[in-house]
Amino acid sequence: MSAQVFARIAGTGSYLPEKVLTNDDLAQFVETSDEWIRDRTGIRQRHIAADGETTCDLAEQASRRALEAAGVDASELDLIIVGTTTPDIIFPSTACLLQHRLGANGCAAFDVNAACSGFIYALAVGEKFIRSGTAKKVLVVGAETLSRMLDWSDRSTCVLFGDGAGAVVLTADAETGILSTHLHADGGKKEMLYNPVGVSVGFKPEEKNAGVRVLMAGNDVFKYAVKALDSVVDETLDANGLQRGDIDWLIPHQANLRIIQATAKRLALSMDRVIVTVDRHGNTSAGSVPLALDEAVRSGRVQRGQLLLLEAFGGGFTWGSALLRY
Template sequence: MMYSKIIGTGGYLPEKILTNHDLERMVNTSDEWIRSRTGIVQRHIAADSEMASDLALNASREAMKAGGISPAEIDLIIVATTTPDMIFPSTACILQNKLGVKGCPAFDVQAVCSGFIYALATADLYIRAGRCRTALVVGTEIYSRILDWTDRSTCVLFGDGAGAVILTRSDQPGIISSHLHADGSYSSILAAPGNFCGGKAQGNPFVVMEGNTVFKFAVKVLEEVVYEVLVENNLQISDIDWLIPHQANIRIICSTAKKLGLPMEKVVATLDGQGNTSAASIPLALDIAVRDGRIKTGQNVLLEGVGGGFTWGAVLIRW
């Protein structure tokens, strides 16, 4: 039996930090309001000169270093992003060039905040099918450029960053199962509805969100997809050593954990210092938990996310 296994993780956060107190001077909000409703204290903002591929490059190099992998060994690159460098070519192709990787497939996945889950599941299937040996999977976002900084309901939530993993062929279980879903009937609930025609932006290019609807839907499907994982793999919730959810809102994370009967001590939460980094949030949180020693060999790690579309899914990993 052929499996895929994560052998290296990496993360990158831009140098500039925007705190809640900074936002108090920009929009009608307060540090207390943001903390109590989201759990966010600060977020990182990309420099004007930085593109999504630049953030991805830094995270990828960290993951490659951790996994002991050279550019020549990578034979698949998948980038999850909602904020690509340009309409085309793909951010994955741009990243491929910056890394000095030649000839392998490289493409983007667009599933918003579930993007990394979708990308990781896709890379796993490539490896299991024998179509590649070593994959680079990246989530990278610059949400600061698609926010209306006068809209206090959205601009306080998001941040910029990138996370990456190196996935390679293994005869030992690594990724155990993946579970992907979408329901396009909710496509207007969380969106950046603008488009381009004749080289000009039309409509609203900024993030819009029906917060209460997103909250209720997220808690519902995040609970359901965990039970889907448990049933398929004949596990109990007590068998999960670490839950790493998409870092959207601490209330969503706490509500999901409570419904599952999972203590928060088993949940990796990083959004206090990063905000919602969309497709980058799960690999960033994973990298932190790996590097600080929380995640250990032999443990069951469950990644899950939900994003605009709506898309949602989960990946179960034996570390």
């Protein structure tokens, strides 16, 4: 019997666009206020990509930092996976564009679209490639320019999202790494959170902004997300024979501070053991978990050997978790 192989996070990286849009800035052109946004979401500001700055641009910067942290050259990569719902173009994939920029030509490269759960889904796929022995070094990225998809007159959605990218380099390890991943979806709830336009569906002439809208039933999404994340937390702990107090750090999708607090309560974790960036980043969709992870690593809070629980929930609905020994 062959020895067990783990996918270990060897390095992390992230990138945020230079432009910062505060709640007060938003209040200048949409009916809202800093207090209204903070009370409901915990968000104070978000980063917005500059004109001409694409998802691949953000992904490239995050990836180069992750590769440097891991001590891995791009030419050594066996696979690149980009989790995104805002690709530069329909095809080639953002992963292929990124592969060329990094000089990793020849390795496999593809995108994963699971909305805000995109990074967790991509991480799970990369982990399986390493466990199977098909790959030894994998670059996994979560990157988004959600600002390009927003109706900036709709205060129920435009206040929530921001742009950014995070990346990790996975390497094969005989000792430890990602212990388990758990993925779920419920396509029957599509109408609660979606973008109504695509290539096959097309555009309705009378809906000029159809392609740049995020449509969301906020209260319904909140309720479903809390229940789904509760369930996947229990599933993850049970699968690994762990108790709630065994987790060192919760690194959640940064969508809403109230959802984060509800998940922390479920784990019996104090908020000082939860990585929170939603106040400064907003919801960066697939970028949020790797952004938060990289900040936690580089700040020195997350240390080698600690047990981390990553989780996310997004449109689809999709949700999932990853438990890993960092």
